[in-house]
Amino acid sequence: MPHLTKLLEHIFDIGVERRIPKNIKEYPMVRSNSLYLVIGALVVAVVGLGAYVVREETKPKGVEMSITSDGVKVEEN
DSSP states (O other): OOOHHHHHHHTTOHHHHHHSSGGGGGGHHHEEEOOOOOOOHHHHHHHHHHHHHHHHHHHSSSSSEEETTTTTEEEEE
């Protein structure tokens, strides 16, 4: 197997040392992108929860009745 790894490294010019960062300070964008991802996920969660709460609060309370050609429909909210 070591021969296959060396062959693939030679063909694709990929070294193990280039794929794995030795120090995260060498790649500051990795930290920055991760932070943006976490902040974005939190914003989406807050907006989604806010939309859910607003929808639930604006629902009419009590009994809803509708009369159609199919008959009478009664729903409890």
